[in-house]
Amino acid sequence: IAHFERDILSNALTWSENMYAMHGVHASSFTPEREALLELLVPEDRARMISHWDAINSGEPVGSAEVRVRLPNGGIRHVQYGWRVLDDERHLEVQFGADYIAYKADVKRWIPWLF
Numbered sequence: 001i002a003h004f005e006r007d008i009l010s011n012a013l014t015w016s017e018n019m020y021a022m023h024g025v026h027a028s029s030f031t032p033e034r035e036a037l038l039e040l041l042v043p044e045d046r047a048r049m050i051s052h053w054d055a056i057n058s059g060e061p062v063g064s065a066e067v068r069v070r071l072p073n074g075g076i077r078h079v080q081y082g083w084r085v086l087d088d089e090r091h092l093e094v095q096f097g098a099d100y101i102a103y104k105a106d107v108k109r110w111i112p113w114l115f
Contacts, residue, residue: 002017002018002021003019004016013032013034023037023069023079024040024073041068041070042067042069044068045067049065052065060085062083062084062085065080065081
């Protein structure tokens, strides 16, 4: 489980350590920006993610999206994002949560004694 925040006015993103790990990147070499995040997604999922961001910018207070992230080793990771917009009267902020969707093959690899 990971989280990140986006200040809507400045568009600044802040990622947790787990967010970097979940996407297969390192804080020292990856800047969490809109275009950089889109590059991590498989091309077929990018337009869908952009439409979710547009909905946030239009005032949709709560939402979620499932996308596929292309890892540096060529693998695919399914990630589900959820968000809500918070307004503290000083600025608008979007709080995101993300989790890696584990499939049976992953669980079998991690915990073989279950199978």
